[in-house]
Amino acid sequence: NAGVMQNPRHLVRRRGQEARLRCSPMKGHSHVYWYRQLPEEGLKFMVYLQKENIIDESGMPKERFSAEFPKEGPSILRIQQVVRGDSAAYFCASSPGVSSYEQYFGPGTRLTVT
Amino acid sequence: AQTVTQSQPEMSVQEAETVTLSCTYDTSESDYYLFWYKQPPSRQMILVIRQEAYKQQNATENRFSVNFQKAAKSFSLKISDSQLGDAAMYFCAYRTLRGGSEKLVFGKGTKLTVNP
Numbered sequence: 001n002a003g004v005m006q007n008p009r010h011l012v013r014r015r016g017q018e019a020r021l022r023c024s025p026m027k028g029h030s031h032v033y034w035y036r037q038l039p040e041e042g043l044k045f046m047v048y049l050q051k052e053n054i055i056d057e058s059g060m061p062k063e064r065f066s067a068e069f070p071k072e073g074p075s076i077l078r079i080q081q082v083v084r085g086d087s088a089a090y091f092c093a094s095s096p097g098v099s100s101y102e103q104y105f106g107p108g109t110r111l112t113v114t
Numbered sequence: 115a116q117t118v119t120q121s122q123p124e125m126s127v128q129e130a131e132t133v134t135l136s137c138t139y140d141t142s143e144s145d146y147y148l149f150w151y152k153q154p155p156s157r158q159m160i161l162v163i164r165q166e167a168y169k170q171q172n173a174t175e176n177r178f179s180v181n182f183q184k185a186a187k188s189f190s191l192k193i194s195d196s197q198l199g200d201a202a203m204y205f206c207a208y209r210t211l212r213g214g215s216e217k218l219v220f221g222k223g224t225k226l227t228v229n230p
Contacts (some may be wrong), residue, residue, distance in 0.1 A: 031216070033216075033217065033218075035218070035220075041222060041223075042118075042205050042220035042221050042222045042223050043159070043205070043207075043218070043220045044220070045217040045218065045219070048215055048216060048217060055214070055215055055216075056213070056214075056215035056216075056217065058215070059217070089157060091159060093159075093218075095216075101147045101164065101166075101209060102161065102164070103218060105151075105158070105159035107156070107157065107158050108157050108158070108159075110157075
């Protein structure tokens with residue numbers, strides 16, 4: 001069973017461009033979580049999604065950021081008009097459901113905004 | 115809101131020795147899970163150990179064990195017989211189900227150096 005896949009692993013964008021980060025959960029997992037890790041910091045929760053539903057987006061900036069987890073295909077975290085402060089590592093995790101206490105993490109996407 | 119505090123930004127230990135990493139948390143929930151994650155230079159988050167709050171027995175995984183003090187809201191990680199491969203950032207995390215959501219709240223991490 002393949003682990004959580006994230007791509008790209010590294011992404012460089014110029015200020016004002018759009019960044020799209022993809023996450024394919026483990027097989028059989030219908031819950032996806034996105035976290036952001038700024039340099040020298042711990043991971044911070046951004047958004048929690050189930051298939052076709054956003055359950056909790058309380059950690060996501062109100063502007064420029066959006067997330068989706070469609071019925072088919074990977075979960076997408078989209079950042080519009082990126083700024084230097086968006087440079088960070090973005091981690092996706094998945095789980096089969098709330099009754100499963102463990103979240104399985106992907107390798108992360110390192111976003112650099114120049 | 116739930117918070118997790120790791121008061122040791124950096125720690126070092128000699129190979130084969132024992133080291134303890136500290137973590138405290140704040141919550142009003144009665145049932146929850148606590149975790150220690152390891153993040154090596156590859157940045158992959160690796161689950162080291164977990165503890166269910168309703169269990170009084172401290173969790174153990176090989177050379178890794180925890181000292182869980184529920185009343186004190188303390189959750190320290192002990193690494194015995196430290197190995198060079200243990201060098202990494204270690205994050206303490208709390209799992210909350212508040213408000214119908216589910217999320218992990220992480221501390222800022224402790225950088226562990228293992229000296230040969």
